[in-house]
Amino acid sequence: MRFAVSYSTAFNGTDPDRLLAFARHAENLGFEALYVQDHIALYPGADYGSGELPATLPYFDPLDCLSFVAAATSRILLGTGVLLLPYRHPVVLAKRLATVDVLSGGRMRLLTVGLGALPGEAHALGVDFRSRGRRADEAIDVLRLLWAGGPEGISHHGEFFAFDNLCTYPHPHETPTLPIHIGGSSAAAARRAGLRGDGYFAGGMLTEHERDRQIDLARKTAVEAGRDPAELEYTRWGSADMSPERVAELTAHGVDRLVVGFAGFDPAEQHDQMSEFAERFSLPRR
Template sequence: MEFGISYSTPFFGADPETLLGFARDAEEFGFESFYLPEHVALHPGAKIGAMALPPSLPFADPLACLSFVAAGTRRILLGTGVLLLPYHHPVTLAKRLATIDVLSGGRMRLLTVGVGALPGEARAVGVDFATRGRRADEAIDVLRALWAGDESGVGFEGDFYSFDDACVYPKPLAELPIHVGGSSPAAARRAGVRGDGYFPGGMLTAEERRRQFSLARTTAAAAGRDPDRLEYTRWGSLDMSPEDVEVLAAEGVTRVVVSPDSAEPGRRREVMAAFARRFGLG
């Protein structure tokens, strides 16, 4: 089992010292990875389920933040949870992600993508909300094609993205995994068909989680892919016990992502160090 830390800029702020302090503490205490979420644009009244999202929440750009973190750390892997893939053009995104991977020494390993849940956010970036799933599917294919392409160029012809003879360099230092986040059956199927891992949202029931991961695995098998190679990431908490983790491991979970409840350096280090001791990290 691997353990990651999530840093929420809306909760902890976009202060550079706080952001880098979190990442350095996570690296010091032996956490595998460091995640950031994304919202491109909010609006008054925005909600995800029953949770209101005040429009002034400081959702800093996750890739810019990860570049900053990479410069101030040495080992910790970099992740998104989640990057809203339909709201990025995949050609420019391929360049940005490969650049981060190169500059970080190959640590952009836990890109997790989702499709978004706010119609107003889609409108703000000129995307038809109803098409976001199909856009995400095409974007994943475009990213992989561009990273695998050589000097002869890559072509793509889809409903949303079309180009000829495109060459995008630099390349990632190794094949860049793409994990799929989301709580819907469509997200689970996308993970099975195209993903290297599945990271469901935090509001599902235990039975829903079981069904979703089973759907991801059966979809992978039907697509001729090895379901045992599909990583399974879940949200956890810093007060979870070894018994809690054993239950998750029995469900096939390969990674747990947690988040401290305080940005205060002393409290943050205290709870992270206790977690690291409990699970023998470092």
């Protein structure tokens, strides 16, 4: 099992010193990666269905935030959980992601994308909320085309994006493409992971049986698409108080990675929780 940490400015605030201290502590303790969340804009009444999000919650741009973290660390991988893909143009996004990956020495390797669940956010960005799934699918294809393209250029004519003989450099660091994981709690997200993803990051409030059904659906879809289901990484959310027995159960369910959030308004308390967790699971200190 691999363990990563999640840092939410919505709950930890926007103090850059606190963010960097958190990232460096996670790296020194042996956590694999740091994940950040994404919202471009909120509004009064924004609701996922389980409660209203305060409109004043501060969300950093995830790639700007990860660039900042990368400059102050040397080993920890960089992740998004999740980046709202339908609201970014893939030509611009391909450039930004490759830039972070090159400048970090190849650490932008846990990109997880999702659709977004707030209609008002989609509307503000000129995106039809009902078509955001198709838009995300096409954006994934465009990202990979651009990263793999040579000096002769790449052409694409789809439902949402079109260009001819396009080149975008730099490419990702020492690899033809970046892994793209799919986040979500729906059957559609699981199928998208099987068809296009390098991994599936399961979200939502689901039973263990429902989660098993979704990862099975992702792997079955991968087989039907001629892909190797064994290469599909399975990521789940974890908690600071989870026991070794619980982690063993999740391992038995095929989970490869747990992303853990650590609460606490006091940074010292938060760091102590991280240290205790790392000791509990014998993470390799750096």
